[in-house]
Every structure is written in C-alpha cells, then in structure tokens.
Amino acid sequence: MALQLLLVEDDPVLADGLQRALQAQDMYLQLVRDGLAADAALQAGGIDVAVLDIGLPGIDGFEVVRRLRARGAATPVLLLTARDAVEDRVRGLETGADDYLVKPFATAELVARIRALARRHAAPSTILSIGSLSLDSGTRRARVGERPIDLSVREWGVLEYLLQHAGRVVSKQQIIEAILPWGDDVTPNAVEVYVSRLRLKLDGASVAIRTIRGFGYLLEAAAPSAA
Amino acid sequence: MTSIRLQLLKWLLGPILLVNLVLAALVVGLAWTPAQVAFDAGLIDSAELMAARLAGGAAPQLPPAAAANKDRIWFALRSAEGVHLAGAAGFPPLQPGRAAYDAEIDGEPVRVVARLVATPAGPRQLGVARTLRQRLEVRAAIVRSLTVLVALVTITLVGVVWLSVSNGLRPLARIRAELAARGPDDLAPLPAEQVPYEIAPVVTGFNELLDKVEAGARAQRDFLADMAHQLRTPLAGMQLQLEWLGQRHAADPETGRALNLMHLANERMIRQVNQLLALARAREGRPNGAPAALDLALLVQESVQLFVDKAGARNIDIGFELDAAPVSGDAFQLRDLIDNLVDNALRYTPAGGQVTIACGRHGQETLFAVEDSGPGIPAARRSAVFERFVRLDDKTAGSGLGLAIVRDIASAHGARVVLGDAAQGGARVSVHFPQRS
Numbered sequence: 001m002a003l004q005l006l007l008v009e010d011d012p013v014l015a016d017g018l019q020r021a022l023q024a025q026d027m028y029l030q031l032v033r034d035g036l037a038a039d040a041a042l043q044a045g046g047i048d049v050a051v052l053d054i055g056l057p058g059i060d061g062f063e064v065v066r067r068l069r070a071r072g073a074a075t076p077v078l079l080l081t082a083r084d085a086v087e088d089r090v091r092g093l094e095t096g097a098d099d100y101l102v103k104p105f106a107t108a109e110l111v112a113r114i115r116a117l118a119r120r121h122a123a124p125s126t127i128l129s130i131g132s133l134s135l136d137s138g139t140r141r142a143r144v145g146e147r148p149i150d151l152s153v154r155e156w157g158v159l160e161y162l163l164q165h166a167g168r169v170v171s172k173q174q175i176i177e178a179i180l181p182w183g184d185d186v187t188p189n190a191v192e193v194y195v196s197r198l199r200l201k202l203d204g205a206s207v208a209i210r211t212i213r214g215f216g217y218l219l220e221a222a223a224p225s226a227a
Numbered sequence: 228m229t230s231i232r233l234q235l236l237k238w239l240l241g242p243i244l245l246v247n248l249v250l251a252a253l254v255v256g257l258a259w260t261p262a263q264v265a266f267d268a269g270l271i272d273s274a275e276l277m278a279a280r281l282a283g284g285a286a287p288q289l290p291p292a293a294a295a296n297k298d299r300i301w302f303a304l305r306s307a308e309g310v311h312l313a314g315a316a317g318f319p320p321l322q323p324g325r326a327a328y329d330a331e332i333d334g335e336p337v338r339v340v341a342r343l344v345a346t347p348a349g350p351r352q353l354g355v356a357r358t359l360r361q362r363l364e365v366r367a368a369i370v371r372s373l374t375v376l377v378a379l380v381t382i383t384l385v386g387v388v389w390l391s392v393s394n395g396l397r398p399l400a401r402i403r404a405e406l407a408a409r410g411p412d413d414l415a416p417l418p419a420e421q422v423p424y425e426i427a428p429v430v431t432g433f434n435e436l437l438d439k440v441e442a443g444a445r446a447q448r449d450f451l452a453d454m455a456h457q458l459r460t461p462l463a464g465m466q467l468q469l470e471w472l473g474q475r476h477a478a479d480p481e482t483g484r485a486l487n488l489m490h491l492a493n494e495r496m497i498r499q500v501n502q503l504l505a506l507a508r509a510r511e512g513r514p515n516g517a518p519a520a521l522d523l524a525l526l527v528q529e530s531v532q533l534f535v536d537k538a539g540a541r542n543i544d545i546g547f548e549l550d551a552a553p554v555s556g557d558a559f560q561l562r563d564l565i566d567n568l569v570d571n572a573l574r575y576t577p578a579g580g581q582v583t584i585a586c587g588r589h590g591q592e593t594l595f596a597v598e599d600s601g602p603g604i605p606a607a608r609r610s611a612v613f614e615r616f617v618r619l620d621d622k623t624a625g626s627g628l629g630l631a632i633v634r635d636i637a638s639a640h641g642a643r644v645v646l647g648d649a650a651q652g653g654a655r656v657s658v659h660f661p662q663r664s
Contacts, residue, residue, distance in 0.1 A: 011461065
C-alpha cells in the first residue's frame with residue numbers, strides 16, 4: 001500500500017532529503033514550500049498523511065492545520081519543528097495536529113510515525129505484515145510465508161498489537177490493556193508466557209520479538225533464524 | 228574605604244567633648260563661688276575676732292583657730308594714717324570695708340579682709356590675709372573629679388554611638404549575608420520590604436542592576452537557544468542527504484568510509500546543538516513558573532523508544548526498573564537530565580554491554596539511577612566530570628556538557644548527583660530528589 005504524502009518544507013536541502021528518503025520507503029510525495037500552497041493541496045484532497053513544517057513562509061504550519069480542521073477534514077498531520085518549547089508542542093496538538101517530531105530526526109522514526117498515522121486513519125480489517133509474517137484480521141488467519149500458524153485468542157491479540165506497533169517499543173501494560181476485551185485478568189507474567197509461545201510459533205519467520213528488560217517488547221524484522 | 232561608624236564618631240566626638248567641657252566649666256564656676264564665700268566668711272570671722280580683742284586693749288595677736296593647716300595667715304596693724312605699727316611688714320595696702328579682696332604677699336596670692344578698729348590707743352586699721360592654698364586644693368579636687376566624670380560620660384556616649392550605628396547598619400549586614408549565600412546564577416532581586424527607608428534607594432538601585440544583568444543573561448540564553456534552533460533544520464537536511472548518499476554508494480567502500488565519517492561528524496554537531504539547547508534551558512533555572520508534579524517513570528517511558536533504538540544500534544542490552552517516582556519540577560529540564568544520563572551510559576558502554584535505568588522511591592528521597600557495564604568513572608576523576616567540556620577520554624564522541632547539564636538541572640531541583648560503582652563493574656550515576664510533599 002503506497003502512501004500519498006504531502007510534504008510541506010521550505011528548507012530546500014531538508015525537503016530534498018526527505019523526498020529521497022520517503023520515496024525510498026515506497027511513499028508518493030507531493031512537495032510544496034509554503035503554507036498557502038499546502039492549504040491548497042490539502043483542499044484538493046487525496047492525501048493520506050501531511051508532513052508539515054511549522055515555520056513556513058506565508059501562513060505557518062499551525063494555521064494550515066487550523067484551516068484543515070475548520071473544514072472538517074480528518075487528514076492526519078505530522079508537524080516538524082525546529083523548536084521544542086512547550087508552547088509549540090501544546091499549540092500544535094491543540095490546533096489539531098496528530099503528532100510532532102523535533103528536527104533533526106532519524107529517518108526510521110519519521111517513517112514509523114507516518115505509517116502509524118496512516119494505519120490509524122486507514123480502513124480497519126487490513127492485512128498486517130512484516131517480513132514473512134502476515135496477519136489477516138478479517139479472516140483472523142496468521143501465516144509465516146505460506147505456512148499457516150495456529151494462535152490462541154490471546155496469542156493473536158498480543159501478536160496483532162505487536163504487529164500494529166512494529167518497530168516500536170510496547171510495554172507489557174499496553175499489551176494487557178489491548179487484549180483485555182478477551183479476558184478478565186491478565187498478569188505481566190502471563191504476557192511473558194504468550195510471548196515465549198509466540199516466539200516458538202514464529203520460529204523461522206523473518207521477525208523477532210525483542211525483550212526490553214523490565215519494560216516490554218519490540219517486534220522487528222530480522223534475518224531468518226539459522227535453525 | 229571609609230567607615231560610616233568612624234565618620235559618625237568623628238562628627239559626634241567633637242561636639243560631645245565640647246558640650247561636656249562647657250558643662251564642666253560651668254560646674255567648676257558654680258562650685259567655686261560658694262567655696263569662696265565660705266572661705267571668705269572664715270577670714271572675716273578671724274578679722275572680727277582680732278578686732279574685738281584689739282578694741283578691748285589686748286596686744287595684736289592672731290586668734291589660734293586662724294592658724295590653720297597648709298595656709299599661711301598674716302595680719303597688719305596700721306594707724307589711721309597708714310603707718311605700720313605691728314604684723315607682717317610686706318602686707319598689701321589696706322582697704323577697710325565689708326568684702327574680702329585679692330592681693331599678694333611675697334608673690335603669693337592672698338585674700339585680704341581689712342577693718343577699722345577703735346582701740347584704747349586710738350583708731351587703727353587692721354588687715355588679715357590668708358593664702359589661697361587650701362581653696363585651690365579644693366578646687367583642684369573638684370576639677371579632677373569633673374575631668375574623670377566628663378571622660379566617663381564621653382566614653383559611654385562613644386560606646387552608645389558605636390552600638391547604635393552598628394545596630395542601624397544591621398540591615399546592610401543582612402543584605403551582605405544574603406548575597407554571600409547566593410549561587411553564581413541567582414539574580415533574583417533583594418527583598419525590599421524589610422529594608423529601612425535610608426537603605427531602600429541602595430537596594431532599589433542594586434535590584435535594577437540585577438535586572439539588567441538578568442536581562443543580559445536571558446538575552447544570551449535566548450541567543451544560544453535561537454542559534455541552536457536555527458541550526459537544526461540544515462543539520463536535519465544534511466543528515467538525510469548523507470543517509471541517501473550512503474545507501475547509494477554502499478558498494479564503494481572508499482566513498483562509504485568518507486560518507487560514514489561525515490555522517491558521524493553531522494551526528495556530533497546535532498548532539499552538540501541539542502546539548503547547547505539543554506544547557507540554555509538548564510541555566511534558566513525554572514522557566515515556567517511553578518514546578519509541576521511529575522513522575523520520573525512516566526518521563527522515562529516517553530523516551531523509551533529513543534533509548535531502545537540507540538541501544539539497539541550499539542548492540543547494548545537496555546533494561547528498565549521503573550517504579551513510581553514522584554518529583555516536582557520542570558518536565559523539559561528533567562527530560563534533559565534523563566536523556567543526558569542515559570546517553571552517557573550508552574556512549575561509554577562497549578557493544579554487548581548492559582545499561583539499566585531505574586527510578587523509584589527510596590526512603591525520604593526519589594531516586595533516578597543509570598547503571599552501565601562500561602569502564603566506570605575513576606574515583607579521582609569524579610569531581611572533574613561535572614565541569615563543562617571535560618571528557619573522560621578522547622575516543623568517545625561527546626560534548627563534554629552532559630554531566631554539567633545534569634548537575635545544573637539537579638541543583639535547580641534541589642537534588643544531588645552521586646557517582647558510584649555499578650554492580651556490573653561500570654558506572655552508576657544516581658540523582659537523589661527530595662520527595663514531593
């Protein structure tokens with residue numbers, strides 16, 4: 001699924017770099033350099049995620065978001081800011097932006113945030129996949145490559161949550177809250193049990209569930225295990 | 228340098244002495260007159276007694292009581308025409324009448340009383356004279372006691388002046404103590420309420436100066452922050468361009484090596500810029516007014532992704548032991564503190580090592596601690612690492628600002644930073660906060 005992005009950045013070097021980096025991630029990119037052009041592009045529609053610099057010529061990023069939300073559009077917006085003063089963050093999120101990133105940022109972080117925003121706003125019941133692992137939440141089938149794997153309800157819940165947040169650290173508490181609809185009481189120890197079972201079942205898949213000691217887990221793409 | 232105490236003493240001492248001396252002179256004068264009258268009365272008595280005897284036809288002779296103590300006493304008997312008949316030859320001229328008068332005998336001052344006496348041998352002039360020795364002695368005694376008295380009063384007054392001036396200057400001493408107790412960055416105005424009216428202009432002037440210094444420092448911090456912000460966009464652009472170039476030339480090791488070096492240099496610049504911003508924030512003290520009630524565990528959780536990514540890139544096993552850790556303070560500064568300590572640990576721990584971040588309550592304190600399995604900080608260097616731009620080695624890229632920033636932020640929050648040894652043999656840096664009440 002190639003995302004259609006609107007990138008609004010007036011610094012030519014950064015804009016050019018973002019263009020290259022995001023296109024390499026299979027994203028289509030429309031680049032504009034000032035607030036008014038951004039406003040026009042957003043009105044034209046067809047954009048999955050808007051990446052907006054705050055300091056723009058013409059009208060600034062806050063104003064672009066404000067106009068977008070005033071029109072009732074739900075297009076997710078990620079703000080880029082060179083400032084990290086409290087006011088900027090608060091103002092940005094109050095105006096209706098969905099997320100913000102302080103410059104300079106790692107490309108991986110930017111891509112992860114864009115994908116997360118797109119996922120949150122995309123239609124549900126899509127196929128989630130990373131490496132050779134794919135989860136079809138419509139049919140509730142999980143597969144490693146072509147091989148189907150059997151998952152209990154809770155294992156499914158844990159894996160789906162990890163996959164939805166692939167590349168991100170999630171805490172055990174977050175996992176518990178995500179799978180609670182299926183059960184009454186889930187302890188952190190139980191989560192550990194589900195994860196160790198999942199690791200066995202995902203053996204051979206090109207994904208790994210990394211343990212973050214004392215905190216939670218991180219699902220990431222990995223080289224297929226030698227076994 | 229002049230002393231207000233000495234100046235006041237100088238101005239007061241002269242007038243005090245003068246007034247005392249004038250008073251003493253008056254007292255001497257007042258005491259002298261009755262003494263003179265009393266002595267004169269004695270002399271007149273002697274003269275009257277002698278005159279009575281002469282009138283009775285007795286030979287001229289001084290009454291025995293008159294020949295008293297140290298004083299010498301003379302008499303002279305002369306005819307009505309002034310011819311010397313008996314007594315002292317050098318007796319001064321006689322002026323018969325009621326009052327005593329001054330004269331000299333043998334060069335010594337005397338008081339003289341003269342009378343006209345009708346003796347059986349005819350009218351005679353009688354004079355009795357007495358030296359002033361005793362009365363002068365009495366006067367000297369009076370003057371001596373008065374001198375001692377004046378001296379005592381003067382000394383007492385000097386003491387009183389000294390004490391009251393010292394008391395009056397106490398507000399100044401208080402201000403001095405308050406200023407001496409301040410840290411180098413404390414530019415808060417002096418409290419002007421309890422200062423006496425006379426010192427208020429000085430305090431006001433000083434506060435105005437503090438304001439100016441504070442404004443200057445603020446302008447400098449703002450400039451620093453502004454610079455850092457301005458640099459972020461081009462640095463971000465550079466980073467992306469270098470990443471792209473690196474991927475494109477992955478196959479060419481020579482180019483790849485050069486690009487990698489450029490990438491590292493760029494990362495160092497980014498870090499330095501971020502550290503300058505953190506430093507500007509840390510030096511600001513409390514930027515957003517009242518401190519907020521915060522939980523360090525939540526602040527760490529906000530940055531977990533970043534820490535895990537960094538640790539992953541260096542193949543370091545990162546762990547967390549986060550319990551509720553209530554503190555009150557500024558979220559930005561505390562985030563900077565956490566970032567810096569974790570960043571240091573990750574930076575100094577070799578690949579394959581361990582870093583553990585912990586927070587929680589500990590007795591009366593709230594604790595934040597980072598342990599690593601790196602080389603640790605030698606005890607001898609532990610105080611030096613808090614200085615700006617001091618790094619433990621030249622191999623590791625760092626700004627040298629990290630622990631200085633940590634220390635500034637900790638002290639702004641009333642916390643202390645303790646450097647120690649970790650269980651795994653590396654460094655353990657802990658920050659002890661007073662618990663939020």
